[in-house]
Amino acid sequence: MHAVRMPPRTPRYLRPASSRGDRYPADGNRACHSPRVLSIDLMIRIGIAMIGLLAACGDDSLDPNSCRPDGFSDGLATLQGEQLGPWVRAAQFPVGTMQALVFDEVAGACGEVAPTGKHLVVLMCDPPEPKNYRFVAERLFRCPGNEVFAVVERDGGTDVAKSIDGTLVIDGAEGCVRGTYSIVLSSLDQVEGSFDAVVCD
Numbered sequence: 001m002h003a004v005r006m007p008p009r010t011p012r013y014l015r016p017a018s019s020r021g022d023r024y025p026a027d028g029n030r031a032c033h034s035p036r037v038l039s040i041d042l043m044i045r046i047g048i049a050m051i052g053l054l055a056a057c058g059d060d061s062l063d064p065n066s067c068r069p070d071g072f073s074d075g076l077a078t079l080q081g082e083q084l085g086p087w088v089r090a091a092q093f094p095v096g097t098m099q100a101l102v103f104d105e106v107a108g109a110c111g112e113v114a115p116t117g118k119h120l121v122v123l124m125c126d127p128p129e130p131k132n133y134r135f136v137a138e139r140l141f142r143c144p145g146n147e148v149f150a151v152v153e154r155d156g157g158t159d160v161a162k163s164i165d166g167t168l169v170i171d172g173a174e175g176c177v178r179g180t181y182s183i184v185l186s187s188l189d190q191v192e193g194s195f196d197a198v199v200c201d
Helices: 035-056
Strands: 077-079 082-084 089-095 098-104 118-124 132-135 147-154 158-172 177-185 190-199
Touching: 077 190, 098 190, 132 177, 147 177
Parallel strands: 089 190, 132 147
Antiparallel strands: 077 082, 089 098, 098 118, 118 147, 132 158, 147 158, 158 177, 177 190
């Protein structure tokens, strides 16, 4: 009597799943045990973590050239013994044939000069562009020209002090006028700061 020889068996983990008789976990969730799906799930988790990190770092998807609704300036000084600032508005708008950068202590509509409080007005001949300007005294300010003139006013129009020297640096003028100023006033006080001025329509 001859012995019946059985064909060699393929190791279990090399056989197709359908022939291995593998069963899903008790909860029926096969995806939780799939290496490929696990890697996708890990990528999603990493992506969510990166989004959270970017948000924490301040990436709010805002246009970097945009301004705050009322503009911004950190200028703060003492003028004739009184505090000048803080500014709650910074705007650029036309004044007759000239242009003005206006920093105001009192809230209001864009391009509107408040009837109370103090404001710093910087007059220039043309719309600001990225370059350096020199502050001059009122008697030396002429248009056309590259010089600028500043005046501090109180309560809607009373002059308090005017520029005699200083520097205005415009770093950018697309969407928002950005720069710094350092002004020596006729009172011999000095006003300086940086700003982002919204352009009024």
